[in-house]
Amino acid sequence: MVGAQRPLNQEGDGIVAVKITRWEPDTCYCVLEYSWDDALPESERTHSVSRIVRTCPVHTGEPTAEGHYNTVLSENQHKNSALAFIRAKAPAARVDWRFDDNRNLHVQLNGLDQAAAESIQQAVAARFPARTTRITSSPATDSDNGELGHRKPRGELASLQIQGGSVKCVRAKIPNSKEQIEEWILRSAIRAADQRGISLYDWQPSR
Amino acid sequence: MKNDENDLDFTLPTTDGTAYLDLMEVVLFKGRTYAEAPTAYSIGEMATQTLAGVTKKSKMYGKPHNPVHLLLYSTDWRFVLVREVLDLVGLWLNRLNPVFATVKYVCPDSDGGAILEHVFPRSSGEFTSFD
Numbered sequence: 076m077v078g079a080q081r082p083l084n085q086e087g088d089g090i091v092a093v094k095i096t097r098w099e100p101d102t103c104y105c106v107l108e109y110s111w112d113d114a115l116p117e118s119e120r121t122h123s124v125s126r127i128v129r130t131c132p133v134h135t136g137e138p139t140a141e142g143h144y145n146t147v148l149s150e151n152q153h154k155n156s157a158l159a160f161i162r163a164k165a166p167a168a169r170v171d172w173r174f175d176d177n178r179n180l181h182v183q184l185n186g187l188d189q190a191a192a193e194s195i196q197q198a199v200a201a202r203f204p205a206r207t208t209r210i211t212s213s214p215a216t217d218s219d220n221g222e223l224g225h226r227k228p229r230g231e232l233a234s235l236q237i238q239g240g241s242v243k244c245v246r247a248k249i250p251n252s253k254e255q256i257e258e259w260i261l262r263s264a265i266r267a268a269d270q271r272g273i274s275l276y277d278w279q280p281s282r
Numbered sequence: 283m284k285n286d287e288n289d290l291d292f293t294l295p296t297t298d299g300t301a302y303l304d305l306m307e308v309v310l311f312k313g314r315t316y317a318e319a320p321t322a323y324s325i326g327e328m329a330t331q332t333l334a335g336v337t338k339k340s341k342m343y344g345k346p347h348n349p350v351h352l353l354l355y356s357t358d359w360r361f362v363l364v365r366e367v368l369d370l371v372g373l374w375l376n377r378l379n380p381v382f383a384t385v386k387y388v389c390p391d392s393d394g395g396a397i398l399e400h401v402f403p404r405s406s407g408e409f410t411s412f413d
Contacts, residue, residue: 247392
């Protein structure tokens with residue numbers, strides 16, 4: 076998240092500072108900004124969407140910014156809540172997750188037998204009745220080695236950063252599993268396309 | 283959105299309908315870890331190997347009903363593709379005309395940004411200086 080502070084309105088003899096936070100959820104490729112008033116105690120704060128910076132393909136149909144924000148927030152909160160609930164039930168399992176085309180959450184529990192997974196499936200359904208969450212499992216294998224998804228060799232990428240006359244080599248944080256790396260690659264490509272003002276989705280052939 | 287493991291990697295609902303995105307890592311060695319890989323490569327060999335990977339994937343898809351885009355990527359500095367490799371691959375792909383609607387190359391950096399290069403298709407005028 077990236078924070079910024081803008082004086083948006085005046086009340087009495089002081090300026091009320093409304094903070095703008097940029098949010099890039101891990102549940103889709105949208106980028107949204109929301110505002111909140113840091114003069115209020117945390118328990119009284121409300122977040123209001125201020126700008127949709129980027130709309131991902133999944134959420135292109137949202138007619139309003141508020142609806143868009145609420146949908147993305149709801150999916151993200153459900154993912155967080157469901158994973159916390161599941162991890163409490165199966166602390167030893169390695170958890171991988173994704174959303175399907177209908178925005179149902181799929182959770183893969185690696186290192187868990189089917190009976191335990193079915194029990195967790197029932198508990199999740201009872202705890203989160205308003206949303207469909209599908210639990211699958213796979214038993215532990217020698218190749219799991221404590222990593223999520225399919226392991227692959229870990230590479231090294233770095234860049235040189237020049238600050239105040241000094242140069243330092245900063246390594247990129249490369250994820251471990253094939254699935255995570257592919258997500259990371261796509262996010263990096265989308266971000267690079269955004270920075271250049273081109274669309275990664277609607278590539279236009281140049282010939 | 284991410285697809286199942288045995289499917290194309292991502293589905294892209296675009297303004298022109300559904301398209302698909304496949305990813306292919308650029309790697310030029312047979313070892314178990316990147317540390318075993320050589321620290322330099324031949325441009326011709328890297329371009330040849332990259333092209334072989336792209337054409338192999340292209341043949342797997344037959345004639346897709348929806349556009350399929352290919353995103354090449356590197357996750358190790360030993361296999362970062364330089365401009366000359368990308369141009370050679372682009373030239374050869376222009377001649378071979380694979381099923382992919384486009385081929386792009388991305389290499390993330392440590393700041394969350396990335397090098398993003400267009401590989402295919404390219405205008406024939408871009409290759410007039412090639413032998």
